Amino acid sequence: MTQTRTAVSFIAFLLLSSIPPVISAQSDSSGTESQRAAAQAKAEQEQREKGQAQLRELINGQSSLRNRAPSTEAAQKVNFFNFRVAIPKFRAAIDDLRWALGLDSKLEKSLKEIGNQTDVLLRYLESVKLKNPKLDTSEFKDYTQAELAWETLNSAERISAFLDFAVQAEQLPVVTPSTLDFMYRLNGELLRLKWLTGHVR
Numbered sequence: 277m278t279q280t281r282t283a284v285s286f287i288a289f290l291l292l293s294s295i296p297p298v299i300s301a302q303s304d305s306s307g308t309e310s311q312r313a314a315a316q317a318k319a320e321q322e323q324r325e326k327g328q329a330q331l332r333e334l335i336n337g338q339s340s341l342r343n344r345a346p347s348t349e350a351a352q353k354v355n356f357f358n359f360r361v362a363i364p365k366f367r368a369a370i371d372d373l374r375w376a377l378g379l380d381s382k383l384e385k386s387l388k389e390i391g392n393q394t395d396v397l398l399r400y401l402e403s404v405k406l407k408n409p410k411l412d413t414s415e416f417k418d419y420t421q422a423e424l425a426w427e428t429l430n431s432a433e434r435i436s437a438f439l440d441f442a443v444q445a446e447q448l449p450v451v452t453p454s455t456l457d458f459m460y461r462l463n464g465e466l467l468r469l470k471w472l473t474g475h476v477r
Contacts, residue, residue: 352403356446359400363439366393370432383425383476390432391473394466397439401463406456409464413471421477428472435465 369389376383416424442462445455 348403352400355400355403358396360443362393362396363436363443366390366397366432366439367436369393370429370436373429373432377425377429387428387473387476390428391470394470394473398463398466398470401459401466404459406459406463408467409460411464411467411471416472416475424472425476428469428476431465431469431472435462435469438462438465 369386372386373383373390375381376386416427419427438458442459445451445459448455
C-alpha cells in the first residue's frame, strides 16, 4: 500500500514538474511569432516608403522634363516663326503712324505697337548670336519731338523694306559673310528704332 502511494506521488511529481517547461515553450513560441510579425510589418512599411519615394522621384522627374527649357535649335525656330508673324504687324503699325503724323493726332498707340514688334524682331536676331552694334544716339541731341517722330517713321519704313530679305537669308543653305553683314546692319537699325520709339512723346 505504501509502495502504491509512493508510486502515485512520484507520478504526480513528474506531472507537476513537466508543466513549467511546456508553458515556457509555449511562451517562447508566442514570442517568436510576435517578433516575426513585427519584422514582417516593418519590412512591409519600409517597402511602402520605398515605393512612395520612387513615385515622388518619378513625378518630380516628369515635372522637370516638362519645365526644361527648349533646345537652342527649337528656340531659334520659334523665334524665326515669331519674326515672320511680326512683319505684317510691324508694317500695319507703320501705316498707323504715318496716318497719325499726317493728321497730327496721337502717336502713342502706333509707337507702342512698333516698339513691341521691334522687340520680337530683335529677339530672333539675338537667337542667331549676332553681335550688337554700338548705338550712338548723339545724332538726335538737337532733334525736336516732331523731328524724332518723323525720323521714327523713316527708320521703320527703311527696315520694313529689308525684312523679307532677312526671311530669305534664314532659309539659305549656307550663311555667307555678306548675309551676316546684312543681318548685323539690320540689328543695328532695329536697335536704333527701338530707341526712337521710346523717346518720342
